[in-house]
Amino acid sequence: MLPLNPALAATFRPPVMEARRWLAGLSFPPERPLINLSQAAPVEPPPDPLRRAMAEAALERPDAHLYGPVLGRPELREAVAGEWSRAYAGAIRPEEVAITQGCNQAFCAAIQTLAAAGDEVILPTPWYFNHKMWLDMQGIRAVPLRCGPDMVPDPAEAERLITARTSAIVLVSPNNPSGAEYPGETLRGFFDLARSRGLALILDETYRDFDAREGAPHDLFADPDWGDVLIHLYSFSKAYRLTGHRVGAVIASPAHMVEIEKFLDTVAICAGQIGQIGAAWGMANLRDWLAGERAEILARRAAMAEGMAALPGWRVKGCGAYFAWAEHPFDMPSSELAQRLLREAGVLLLPGTMFMPEGDAEGARHVRIAFANADRDGIAALMRRLEAFRP
Structure with missing residues (x-):
């Protein structure tokens, strides 16, 4: 056996x-x-114009079928940096963006840079099951943080769970599975907590495009030192229906990008080129x-x-x-x-x-x-x- x-x-x-x-x-x-x-x-x-753009890339662009840069196609990294800087009133550079094989891989990459077997990561409950599964697989203890009746976690409750083994706090907003949209002040509270205790705050905003609120849901990227605390995750799967093409993103400091690149090169080398081309085309042409x-x-x-x-x-x-x-x-x-x-x-x-x-x-x-x-x-x-x- x-x-x-x-x-x-x-x-x-x-x-x-x-x-x-x-x-x-x-x-x-x-x-x-x-x-x-x-x-x-x-x-x-995906909508017909996007499918046609991807089909044309498959037929006309030789590089669509080759290995690309481990951290993603430059045009997509630049598009994400520019759009996120505008949306969050912050300053995000292309070198702080990596493109991944879906957002699940972005989460795995982030955790791999932060924690090892025996460490702890705080997850609000109910949690996204794939996050829990990856922590289990790495021998990292998932510490449950129970949410309040409004399904929003409390930074003060999280602080009580921090130990010498805690590496990170993970938040998902809008949340999977609860649908809760975490208030900006809640996210700021977790950001300040993570900073004060020397932890990372991983913020998964896969569903940011469907937030019911107008404007930026938080101001964390406006902090000039956001990279000392925050790792942001995103998926193109929901916004542009690119689920089968597996295109996600992670935004982190340049120092963390050095480590993320090691992980991505080892597990996938690079995200699929046609999916990345589609995501960049969608960002440029499908706003309405x-x-x-x-x-x-x-x-x-x-x-x-x-x-x-x-x-x-x-x-x-x-x-x-x-x-x-x-x-x-x-x-x-x-x-x-x-x-x-x-x-x-x-x-x-x-x-x-x-x-x-x-x-x-x-x-x-x-x-x-x-x-x-x-x-x-x-x-x-x-x-x-x-x-x-x-x-």
Whole structure:
């Protein structure tokens, strides 16, 4: 029998893939098709102009098929630096941007520069499961930070969890899985805490394009020494529907970029060229289209909040970006409820147990609904099925 890395064996299997396995042997009649709200990903391909630009690059640009710079194509790094500097009223240079194979790889790269086996990283709960999985695989302890009733974490509570082994605090805003949009003052509080204790603050803003607030959600990049504390993560997957092309970004100090480059060169050499070309083209040409995408997601958010408010016994704790985090009214754990909803109501969502420490009672009481995958008619159908469900 082959040897097995115990750190890898100790973490759980990918939750979305686990949920897909529940579909085995099931069928759904045309009059009541499956409502799949399990994965936070666009279900449509990129818009036609973007696909055409990528196809033209594939046909006409030889470099689209070759290795590129480990830290990303210069034009995309420059575009991110310029756009983020304007959006956050800060000063970000292209050399402080790296392009990664999706945002998950950006997170892995950031953690790899900060922590080693035996160290600790603070994660608010409910947490994004892939963050927890990567920490497990590295032998790094994920320290859970329970959020308040508004699903926003408190810097003062985080400070109580800091030990000599703590390396970083990780925040996701707008949040996956809760949908909560962290106030600017909360983010500033965590930034100041991290600075005062010599820690890194990793801020994942994958869903920044779908924040309901106008203007910059924080002013952290306006701090001239932001690179001493902050590592920012982003994904092009949601904004431009580039999920299959795996294009993400990490913004960090030049000193950290030296270390990030080592990691990226080892695990992938570089992000895919065609995806990077598409992301740069999208940034330059799809501003109005992206505004329309945001408006549609916000409309779905409003439909979700309104529909859930009318469901007896259900209580939404957070709702934003692609997600609702909801407390269910049933006398069963969410791990059982999710599978029964699939079999009996044709609804696939993820149980809260997939986003919480093992055995945490809050996980058993909640579910994550990735409502961005359903249009407003689909959300209305979801409400009817949840209301009719009688376990």
